[in-house]
Amino acid sequence: MNDNLKDKLENIPTLPGVYQFLNDKQKVIYVGKAKNLRNRVRSYFQKNLDSPKTIALVNKIEDLQIIVTDTEIEALVLENNLIKELKPKYNINLKDDKSFPYIKVTNELFPQIYPTRNIERDGSHYFGPYTDVKNMKSSLRLINKIFKIRSCKLDITNEAIEKKKFKVCLDYHIKKCEGPCEGLVTAERYNSMVNQVIKVLKGKSDELINELKQQMIEASANLEFEKAAEIRDRIEQLYVYTSKQKVVSTDLEEKDIISAAYEGKDVAATILNIRNGKLVGKRQFFLTIEDDTAEQQIYSSILKFYYNEFVEIPKEIIIDVEPDEKETLLKWLNSKSNRKCHFVIPQKQSEAKSLLNMCKQNAILALKEIQLQKMKKEGNIPYVLSALKRDLRLNQIPRIIECFDNSNLQGSDAVASMVVFVDGKPKKSLYRKFIIKTVERPDDFASMKEIISRRYSKLKDENQPLPDLIMVDGGKGQLSSAIDALNEIGYNNFEIIGLAKRL
The missing domain is CATH 3.30.420.10 (Ribonuclease H-like superfamily/Ribonuclease H)
Incomplete structure (x- = not known):
């Protein structure tokens, strides 16, 4: 630990906030938050650390920066924003940092409803994020089909309507819009329809259907049959939509x-x-x-x-x-x-x-x-092989693995077998059986040496490469016999392991 870091550790306040650890290149490698910055940051430099990840992090810390906040909740929000922005190595990060789309309901006299990836704090409502864009487009098609929401980007104000600044478009004539640009629908009626859209986007379709049924009954009682028929059609379309939603719970809690x-x-x-x-x-x-x-x-x-x-x-x-x-x-x-x-x-x-x-x-x-x-990016290498390379500390990915085992029938008729895995999957066409020829009595070590010698002597004669990994069934004795056989053939650079039961 350098002197600069020691001085900073001595002067950390006991307030809530966010801390950033930097490496020797002054790059942020970890961002964290704390209710008490002093206690939290100093805990990283104790002698009794037991996490390999924390030990690796501490070994790379060369500098420290802190940001004090008023509350722990403010620290949590700031920490999350810094992680998304800086993507420090030792934090958990979003794998794909692209922005997902939302459905936006604008904050204006006659709101627009459209998809966006840009969040603006202008009082608008946002629904999402939609990680499945197809699902979002399906929701928008439903809204446009059931509700007469304007599709234009016009800035419709009371002043613009009074001055007759805009004219109705094709959507009005094909009954997909009620013409707010010319004041043909009141802001109250239009916003009531927008509120219905919001209920659909929130998943409250059943609640909306009950409200619409009541409105339909009232319209019929007032002899407004065209309005009642329009509401009836909207209810039927909502029934079709909700029927596609899977019922998964008897509890109606959100x-x-x-x-x-x-x-x-x-x-x-x-x-x-x-x-x-x-x-x-x-x-x-x-x-x-x-x-x-x-x-x-x-x-x-x-x-x-x-x-x-x-x-x-x-x-x-x-x-x-x-x-x-x-x-x-x-x-x-x-x-x-x-x-x-x-x-x-x-x-x-x-x-x-x-x-x-x-x-x-x-x-x-x-x-x-x-x-x-x-x-696919790495050349069809299964993750399990990468993990095997890491855990066994191999020099290369074990794409071809050959495994050996031998057996006998009460001390006689000794045999052996070899199975082969290519890219993590069994390759049965390459399986081989061996009859032990030179070992007359039960001797697993000698039998293993014979089959390894026979197998790889043949490969050497044919100028074929060794597999990426050789596995023998057995403990230290079988493994030593296999290594001796390979050395006698003339191989020095090979990867081999033995599999034995844990006592």
């Missing part, structure tokens, strides 16, 4: 189901949005993590990334495990919503547990998909 699947440095997160017992939306995004990242940290990061956007916060969040900083997260979520939110971690078999299992299966499928994409 809830989000969150689950994640992870392997290596890849994390796939799935969020299912359930409103009035129906599955109204699914969001998916991907994260990158460092080795040894705790599951609680992963879920904490998922919650921060997702709910930091313009999304509706439900009353219940059903999740696999209790996230890190649970109390702070709940305070933050409650500050963003006008109602209390709470976490549910189902332990016993229940409806919530079944929903969580369904969400987990979606996350696993998403993880397999990104692993498949990675395999």
